[in-house]
Amino acid sequence: MTYARIAGTGSALPERVISNAELAAKVDTSDEWIAERTGIRQRHIAAEGQTTGDLAFAAATAALQAAGVDASEIDLIVVGTTTPDLVFPSTACLVQHRLGANGCAAFDVNAACSGFIYALTVANQFIRAGTAKTALVIGAETLSRFLDWSDRATCVLFGDGAGAVVLKAADEPGILSSHIHADGGYKELLWNPVGISAGFKDEPNHGLRVIMQGRDVFKVAVKTLDRVVEETLEANNLDRHQLDWLIPHQANLRIIEATAKRLDMPMDRVIVTVDKHANTSAASVPLALDYAVRSGKVQRGQLLLLEAFGGGFTWGSALLRY
Numbered sequence: 671m672t673y674a675r676i677a678g679t680g681s682a683l684p685e686r687v688i689s690n691a692e693l694a695a696k697v698d699t700s701d702e703w704i705a706e707r708t709g710i711r712q713r714h715i716a717a718e719g720q721t722t723g724d725l726a727f728a729a730a731t732a733a734l735q736a737a738g739v740d741a742s743e744i745d746l747i748v749v750g751t752t753t754p755d756l757v758f759p760s761t762a763c764l765v766q767h768r769l770g771a772n773g774c775a776a777f778d779v780n781a782a783c784s785g786f787i788y789a790l791t792v793a794n795q796f797i798r799a800g801t802a803k804t805a806l807v808i809g810a811e812t813l814s815r816f817l818d819w820s821d822r823a824t825c826v827l828f829g830d831g832a833g834a835v836v837l838k839a840a841d842e843p844g845i846l847s848s849h850i851h852a853d854g855g856y857k858e859l860l861w862n863p864v865g866i867s868a869g870f871k872d873e874p875n876h877g878l879r880v881i882m883q884g885r886d887v888f889k890v891a892v893k894t895l896d897r898v899v900e901e902t903l904e905a906n907n908l909d910r911h912q913l914d915w916l917i918p919h920q921a922n923l924r925i926i927e928a929t930a931k932r933l934d935m936p937m938d939r940v941i942v943t944v945d946k947h948a949n950t951s952a953a954s955v956p957l958a959l960d961y962a963v964r965s966g967k968v969q970r971g972q973l974l975l976l977e978a979f980g981g982g983f984t985w986g987s988a989l990l991r992y
């Protein structure tokens with residue numbers, strides 16, 4: 671049996687940090703409100719001209735270095751993103767060329783905040799099927815580009831960044847299972863109402879913005895994540911106490927705490943970066959994973975549960991032995 675194993679991780683964040691206090695000077699909000707409701711203290715925001723592809727390339731370079739893998743060895747690049755540099759070519763193609771990995775398969779996956787779990791799932795299937803031996807999986811976003819910076823209900827929640835992993839075929843797990851789902855019936859609870867085919871609007875930023883029913887999203891997210899972590903434990907015949915780390919999507923500390931409670935995990939075994947990164951959508955899980963690895967928290971051989979939830983709705987999880 672062939673499994674996909676994480677050989678290295680990497681991440682990248684824009685230099686510019688915007689604190690809650692700085693936002694409070696622009697919209698009617700406060701550090702207290704944001705921190706209490708979400709756990710967010712600051713976010714990184716891309717510089718003018720700095721793209722999703724730039725961040726993805728930096729994260730990928732770090733992951734390849736950590737894995738000791740040369741770009742020429744890559745068979746597949748999958749990028750989870752909702753904010754690609756261009757309509758086409760895909761961000762994966764742009765990153766591939768910059769890495770010098772020309773010739774391998776490369777494409778983007780759009781599953782909003784679940785983008786990395788979706789991309790990881792796709793790459794895992796390629797490796798399990800024997801179609802690829804080495805895959806680069808990236809979650810990268812510049813959500814700041816389509817935020818409405820005058821809307822306090824949404825602009826305080828998001829940030830920019832990228833995270834990446836190199837997967838290699840191995841005889842031992844690796845990724846034990848992953849589970850991805852979607853329900854398009856929830857489209858209008860969390861969405862961006864314009865696009866290439868639907869058209870743009872004669873509004874600031876062409877109508878690009880996040881429209882969100884925050885309270886409803888919160889409720890569905892908690893319930894749905896409960897279900898997907900149960901599904902993952904059941905599929906692996908695993909007791910929740912056997913998990914070493916929960917590496918959740920970083921949207922809201924209260925959502926993270928609810929999942930941890932469900933798993934009976936103390937918060938010191940949960941990776942939290944939402945305070946520093948805010949919600950970086952598809953980049954959030956690989957950013958948290960890279961932080962966990964580089965800070966020495968996550969050790970080789972430990973059992974990790976990754977999960978995410980996002981617009982669509984989409985959601986998913988991955989159980990892996992690091």
Ligand code: COA
Nearest residue numbers: 699700703707783822823826884885887888921922979980
């Ligand atoms: N600063 C200050 N006040 C704000 C605010 C802000 N940034 N944003 C909203 N408010 C106000 C609202 O206008 C409302 O005022 P009112 O009571 O006078 O009407 C009040 O705060 C409460 O708003 P509500 O939306 O009920 O707050 P909440 O406790 O549900 O917290 C969220 C709002 C967005 C933090 C929370 O619902 C949430 O995190 N939802 C999930 C969002 C998410 O994770 N999205 C991404 C999924 S991938």
